[in-house]
Amino acid sequence: MSFNLNGQSHDIPPDWADEPLLFLLREHFALTGAKFGCGVGICGACTIIIDGLPARACITRAGDVDGLSVRTIEGLAERDALHPVQQAWLDFGVPQCGYCQAGQIMAAVALLVQVPDLSDDDIDVAMDGNLCRCGTYPRIRAAIMSAAERV
Amino acid sequence: MRRRTFLAAAAGGLVALIGAGVGVWSQVPVIPKRPNPDAETALGWIAHRDERFTLSLPRAEMGQNIATALKQIACTELGAEWNTVDVVLHATDMPRVKATVGSESVMLFAEPLAQACAALRDALAAGQVAGQVRVTPRPMAALRALRAGGLIGASPEITQGRGIVTGAPLYAADMRLPGMLFGRVLRAPASVEVPSGPLRWNLDAARAIPGFVAVIEDCGPPIGQAQGLGVVAARPGALDAIAEALGVHWSIAGPHPRSDIARVIDVDARLSTGTLPHAVLDGAPDDGPWDVDLRVDVPMAAHGPIEPRAALASWQDSALRVWAGAQDAFYVRDFLADAFGLSGEAVSVQSCRIGGAFGGKTICTVEAEAAALTLATGSPVKVQWTRAQEYALGFHRPPSSHRIRARVAQGRITDWDHAQMSSHILFTAAVVPSWMQRGTDIFAGDGGVARGMVAPYVLGRARAAYDMVRLPVHAGPWRGLGAGPNALAIESAIDEAARVAGVDPLAFRLAHVADPLLTAVLERVGEIAAWGRPLASVEGLRLGRGVGCGTYKVTSHAAAVADVSVDSRGRVRVTRLWCVHDCGLVINPDQVRAQCEGNLIWSLGMVLTDDLPTAAGHVTAQSFADAPIPRMTDVPAIIVDLIQSDRPPQGAGETAIVAGPGAIANAIRAATGQRLVRFPVRTEDLAT
Numbered sequence: 001m002s003f004n005l006n007g008q009s010h011d012i013p014p015d016w017a018d019e020p021l022l023f024l025l026r027e028h029f030a031l032t033g034a035k036f037g038c039g040v041g042i043c044g045a046c047t048i049i050i051d052g053l054p055a056r057a058c059i060t061r062a063g064d065v066d067g068l069s070v071r072t073i074e075g076l077a078e079r080d081a082l083h084p085v086q087q088a089w090l091d092f093g094v095p096q097c098g099y100c101q102a103g104q105i106m107a108a109v110a111l112l113v114q115v116p117d118l119s120d121d122d123i124d125v126a127m128d129g130n131l132c133r134c135g136t137y138p139r140i141r142a143a144i145m146s147a148a149e150r151v
Numbered sequence: 152m153r154r155r156t157f158l159a160a161a162a163g164g165l166v167a168l169i170g171a172g173v174g175v176w177s178q179v180p181v182i183p184k185r186p187n188p189d190a191e192t193a194l195g196w197i198a199h200r201d202e203r204f205t206l207s208l209p210r211a212e213m214g215q216n217i218a219t220a221l222k223q224i225a226c227t228e229l230g231a232e233w234n235t236v237d238v239v240l241h242a243t244d245m246p247r248v249k250a251t252v253g254s255e256s257v258m259l260f261a262e263p264l265a266q267a268c269a270a271l272r273d274a275l276a277a278g279q280v281a282g283q284v285r286v287t288p289r290p291m292a293a294l295r296a297l298r299a300g301g302l303i304g305a306s307p308e309i310t311q312g313r314g315i316v317t318g319a320p321l322y323a324a325d326m327r328l329p330g331m332l333f334g335r336v337l338r339a340p341a342s343v344e345v346p347s348g349p350l351r352w353n354l355d356a357a358r359a360i361p362g363f364v365a366v367i368e369d370c371g372p373p374i375g376q377a378q379g380l381g382v383v384a385a386r387p388g389a390l391d392a393i394a395e396a397l398g399v400h401w402s403i404a405g406p407h408p409r410s411d412i413a414r415v416i417d418v419d420a421r422l423s424t425g426t427l428p429h430a431v432l433d434g435a436p437d438d439g440p441w442d443v444d445l446r447v448d449v450p451m452a453a454h455g456p457i458e459p460r461a462a463l464a465s466w467q468d469s470a471l472r473v474w475a476g477a478q479d480a481f482y483v484r485d486f487l488a489d490a491f492g493l494s495g496e497a498v499s500v501q502s503c504r505i506g507g508a509f510g511g512k513t514i515c516t517v518e519a520e521a522a523a524l525t526l527a528t529g530s531p532v533k534v535q536w537t538r539a540q541e542y543a544l545g546f547h548r549p550p551s552s553h554r555i556r557a558r559v560a561q562g563r564i565t566d567w568d569h570a571q572m573s574s575h576i577l578f579t580a581a582v583v584p585s586w587m588q589r590g591t592d593i594f595a596g597d598g599g600v601a602r603g604m605v606a607p608y609v610l611g612r613a614r615a616a617y618d619m620v621r622l623p624v625h626a627g628p629w630r631g632l633g634a635g636p637n638a639l640a641i642e643s644a645i646d647e648a649a650r651v652a653g654v655d656p657l658a659f660r661l662a663h664v665a666d667p668l669l670t671a672v673l674e675r676v677g678e679i680a681a682w683g684r685p686l687a688s689v690e691g692l693r694l695g696r697g698v699g700c701g702t703y704k705v706t707s708h709a710a711a712v713a714d715v716s717v718d719s720r721g722r723v724r725v726t727r728l729w730c731v732h733d734c735g736l737v738i739n740p741d742q743v744r745a746q747c748e749g750n751l752i753w754s755l756g757m758v759l760t761d762d763l764p765t766a767a768g769h770v771t772a773q774s775f776a777d778a779p780i781p782r783m784t785d786v787p788a789i790i791v792d793l794i795q796s797d798r799p800p801q802g803a804g805e806t807a808i809v810a811g812p813g814a815i816a817n818a819i820r821a822a823t824g825q826r827l828v829r830f831p832v833r834t835e836d837l838a839t
Contacts, residue, residue: 015361019388027333027387032325033318035506037457038538042775045457073318086316090308093741096749097214098315099458099506105316127783131775133455133507134214135752136745137786 001066006075017063022046024062033073033102044130047103048072054110073102085109088147096134104130108144118148186249187259190266190286195246197267204236209260211251211478213505215804218310220738224261227296227303228268238310240502243484250479250513254802257738261800265296306741321504323476324461328531333387334524336370336379337394339401342623342768343375346404356396362389371523372490374516374544381524407623410768415620418552418572427570427616429596431604434613436566443557443647449636449830452548452761454629455780458506461535464521471498471522476505478513486515487522510628511545514581542772547763548629549574553640557648564648567610571617573600574626603634603809606641607702608663623768630753631805634703642699642813657682657698672710672731673700679792680712680729692716695822699813703806708733711810715818721834725755725815728789730807735798747791747807754811756781762831
């Protein structure tokens with residue numbers, strides 16, 4: 001079993017095939033950007049992109065990405081050049097505690113690919129499943145709108 | 152005032168008793184020490200080497216972005232370029248700093264840090280390049296960092312922001328060590344305040360699960376009275392399967408005598424047995440009928456940080472090392488040393504960025520679990536609580552029940568009576584052992600429950616008093632402590648009093664406010680929200696506007712206006728929020744605004760969502776589906792206006808939560824005619 005992780009091919013060790021993809025990423029590949037928040041796909045802190053679509057890594061079986069392409073937040077920036085969504089997050093001072101933000105950013109990146117010409121409603125629909133307890137939602141909205149003009 | 156003096160004396164007496172009581176050693180709790188910082192201590196926070204400065208952040212970083220604000224102060228006072236100052240989160244190898252609580256980080260730490268940086272700057276200018284620097288405190292006016300200008304009042308890119316948006320390892324659960332295992336401590340599905348522990352379990356079934364490493368019976372101190380059973384695995388995903396396979400049978404010495412939480416918290420039932428013992432306002436209202444007489448109930452609520460608490464522990468060369476996301480790393484160290492019979496020097500705790508705390512990560516729990524499993528296995532062990540463990544084993548905002556009354560004559564409140572029944576917030580079971588609880592309950596009260604009970608108004612003959620009852624579920628500090636629920640009850644009653652008086656609610660508040668700083672934020676929020684302008688009507692919706700205001704810890708002030716719409720099925724949408732905030736000199740306006748926005752969304756949660764379900768004395772919530780928090784679609788555009796002030800900086804992390812809930816509840820009243828008295832709102836209360 002193997003998959004494409006941020007542009008590179010990697011094997012999925014048999015021991016890890018039945019683990020949630022989230023733990024394969026975090027504990028085997030040391031990509032700790034995606035976070036454990038609830039374990040049942042409700043909060044969105046573990047959001048990653050599988051073959052272009054946002055997915056919850058905590059309820060995806062690692063072995064099920066065999067042959068697929070997985071993008072995590074660690075794969076967004078090209079060397080020191082941040083992705084426009086990452087830059088917008090900094091420009092709007094979005095993160096408070098920051099724990100949910102990798103999931104928020106990945107959901108936003110996937111949204112901008114799917115719906116380049118965004119409305120506020122598009123953002124609400126796409127982002128409503130990504131929870132933030134600090135209350136950064138208004139800034140997330142503003143940052144996505146701004147990034148949409150730069151992507 | 153007399154009560155406060157007495158409180159201190161009583162606390163001192165109890166401390167002396169602990170020291171003398173050799174026979175009670177094993178019951179003596181490790182109590183968080185709370186020294187205020189001074190300039191001498193602050194020298195340990197800032198160092199210079201090879202043309203660069205290192206700021207060892209004396210606070211926990213949990214999203215208030217205090218690392219950025221304190222770096223602004225350090226750079227300004229040092230006269231250093233932004234990119235020459237490195238910020239590191241502290242470990243317990245530096246002198247003790249108090250817990251990161253109470254919105255104190257700028258208020259208490261800005262000046263000592265500035266004094267230390269000024270001394271270091273002068274020493275460098277005098278040619279000193281090594282050794283210690285002496286601080287001679289200078290007048291505030293001589294400090295560059297405590298007046299607006301340059302970086303003070305600017306909003307640079309937040310410290311660790313780049314790490315957050317690129318997924319760098321910043322949080323306790325992101326830490327890794329070679330040979331690391333993954334642990335969990337299982338506990339009984341019961342009240343944490345009745346003794347419980349594992350009776351028997353199916354070890355063979357657990358062994359058959361791939362990744363199983365060990366079951367550990369000696370798995371550290373209880374949480375409350377819940378003894379656990381430790382599980383260790385090679386991969387984190389195996390823990391769920393092992394827990395299920397074990398099928399642990401528990402001994403549970405229940406039920407808890409106060410399992411019916413709603414009944415024991417009922418303020419009217421309590422009042423029927425006599426007056427409440429802890430007075431915060433001791434006026435004597437006249438007898439006679441009341442014009443406003445509300446019973447307001449606010450339920451238990453979880454903090455709900457997206458990060459379930461986590462810790463990584465290792466044991467090597469007789470030293471215990473722990474990476475933690477806790478609000479008081481020093482308390483965690485002291486607790487671990489006590490729990491495992493180690494010297495303080497043998498334990499070190501490294502602070503990690505915290506993924507949301509809000510008062511809930513002030514105790515030592517998951518760190519002790521990781522330490523115990525490390526000591527038992529000899530391997531580094533990482534433990535991160537499940538979401539269900541966060542609810543079951545953490546502590547929560549206690550429920551509170553308020554009877555609040557007012558009498559009005561000639562447009563003014565002449566008499567006021569606020570009675571509150573709640574549970575402990577500061578003197579909780581986590582810090583006060585059971586043998587000591589009776590003493591604190593009788594003599595000391597609980598300043599957390601009392602917080603915000605003194606309404607910021609001139610109310611004539613005013614009485615306010617409270618009592619507490621210990622619950623089967625742990626309660627404790629939650630953003631604003633008692634101030635949020637108290638302000639919600641008070642602002643609801645003030646609004647009803649304005650209606651009785653026939654006076655506009657904003658004008659009515661202004662007529663009763665004595666503090667000119669509160670007057671200023673109220674007047675300003677009226678201006679920016681165009682208060683008094685009629686609302687446009689929308690077909691099929693009931694629209695309303697409300698105002699609320701308050702003062703947090705005497706020195707910070709906020710006022711808010713909310714617009715809401717309510718449909719025929721009783722569904723509420725908050726459509727706009729305005730807030731004006733005065734916390735003295737603002738170091739970083741963008742991040743103070745962020746705190747206001749967060750508090751307003753918490754305000755929205757207090758009215759619309761926050762409720763932690765319990766049954767038979769324990770929390771039944773398993774996921775965010777059972778204890779919802781505000782979502783993107785719940786949140787309107789928010790406009791925050793900061794008062795420009797040259798007062799010394801005050802707290803900003805909990806202030807707006809005294810203004811927002813009242814504004815929203817009052818807007819719903821204006822829209823529907825219904826005074827909400829049970830929170831969170833239920834659609835059936837507002838359906839037509």
